[in-house]
Amino acid sequence: MNNHRVLKPFNSFSIDVRARRVITAHTKTKLFKLWRQAADNATPALVLGSGSNVLFLENYVGTVLLNRIEGLTIEEHPDAWHLHVSAGEMWHDLVRTCLEQDMPGLENLALIPGCVGAAPIQNIGAYGVELRQFCNYVDVLQLVNGTLLRLNATECQFGYRDSVFKHVLRERYAIVAVGLRLAKAWQPVLTYGDLARLNPQRVTPRLIYDMVCTMRRTKIPDPIFQGNAGSFFKNPVVDALKATQLLSRYPDAPHYPQSEGRVKLAAGWLIDRCGLKGYRLGNAAVHDKQALVLVNVNNATGEDISALARYVRQQVAKRFGVWLEPEVRFIGAFGEVNAVKAIT
Structure with missing residues (x-):
């Protein structure tokens, strides 16, 4: 449809998808009014900031409301x-x-x-x-x-x-x-x-x-030049027994004690140890300097990114018995979808 709006500038992955409408709200009153208009027209509405932590899987059938309330x-x-x-x-x-x-x-x-x-x-x-x-x-x-x-x-x-x-x-x-x-x-x-x-x-x-x-600029690519959402996966938190077993095999694995005896592991280290740094699948790739970051190499689709995430998740689970969960929010045609299910 001709009135569809391009969403590529509004998501840091630079996924080339469209929405029915894209409208900016600078006040709470305007945001409410626009959302009500969408609801009255029986169309979905998605409130979006800068789109730095979302992955659009496909075109969005509703209205995207850009929250630009400042102060x-x-x-x-x-x-x-x-x-x-x-x-x-x-x-x-x-x-x-x-x-x-x-x-x-x-x-x-x-x-x-x-x-x-x-x-x-x-x-x-x-x-x-x-x-x-x-x-x-x-x-x-x-x-x-x-x-x-x-x-x-x-x-x-x-x-x-x-x-x-x-x-x-x-x-x-x-x-x-x-x-x-x-x-x-x-x-x-x-x-x-x-x-x-x-x-x-x-x-x-x-x-x-x-x-x-300096650390972030060294490890994480600027989304202006290479689409990404920063850290794609959460650092997994495992129980004490699992941590002990893993550290007995990999004593150099970064780990951080948490409450109740649980231990946080470094997802980037797990991915790197699977030999996936720089790995490419279709038009998506694991960043060659920081394995926790997935990047849009050449006009990737949301499915390209999610297929790579699925592969990375499976490889880490196969080697370490640890299932990674996305930190990024997945957006389907009608709104947010379960990110874990999307890559299972």
């Missing part, structure tokens, strides 16, 4: 800064702004792509830090009736790359703002990657920020 307010308290950040703000811009205003805490989360509104959905995290450590609340718009609802951190049910927004509140709710608390008593987190080599007594927030940016 940032800061309140200073004796012990912390309290930020109210609108969903359409870019996450990395927020991290940089906080550092420029001498409000540290988010530096480990530098260069994570996407909008602020997407951050709570995945409980974004990197280099030992997660969003939930700073999140006070999340404001959501109930798209059915246009009313606002504020969820505190407990109600958000944050988990590892997980939250209530991926389940109970996945449909008919849109995140419009996030409340963050940055404590003035700053403590560096230096547990992952090259950060572990830094001196905790001398390190500064800016040094951590610069090092995180």
Whole structure:
């Protein structure tokens, strides 16, 4: 149909798919109005930020609503800064702004792509830090009736790359703002990657920020030049027995103790050990510098990417007995679909 809109600029995988309509909303009122129009026309509607963590499997039959609600307010308290950040703000811009205003805490989360509104959905995290450590609340718009609802951190049910927004509140709710608390008593987190080599007594927030940016730029390709969604798979968390068995065979495997005796493994290391770094299937490939990243090599389709993800998942399970789960959200013709089922 001629009125279909191209979605390639609105997803970081650069998948060449279309939607019935693509409309930008700069206010909560506009977002609600557009969603109601789609509902009244009995067509699906998908609220999208920058599309940095989605994989379109096919053309979308409904309306894509681009959430571009912007704004940032800061309140200073004796012990912390309290930020109210609108969903359409870019996450990395927020991290940089906080550092420029001498409000540290988010530096480990530098260069994570996407909008602020997407951050709570995945409980974004990197280099030992997660969003939930700073999140006070999340404001959501109930798209059915246009009313606002504020969820505190407990109600958000944050988990590892997980939250209530991926389940109970996945449909008919849109995140419009996030409340963050940055404590003035700053403590560096230096547990992952090259950060572990830094001196905790001398390190500064800016040094951590610069090092995180360097590590990410070195390992993760810029989606402007090569379509990708960053880390494609979650780092698997296994029970103590499974971890002991695996580490007895692979003592050099990176591993990180979690609560209740569970152990987090490095998905990128598992994929790399399967000899898949740089592996290509059709027009999709495992990135040659970071095995956790799947890339669009030459106008790949959503099926190309999902077929590669399926193959990678099977190879890791065959060698290590560990089943990887996608971190990326899969979008079908009518909306989000179960990503694990899509590559099983």
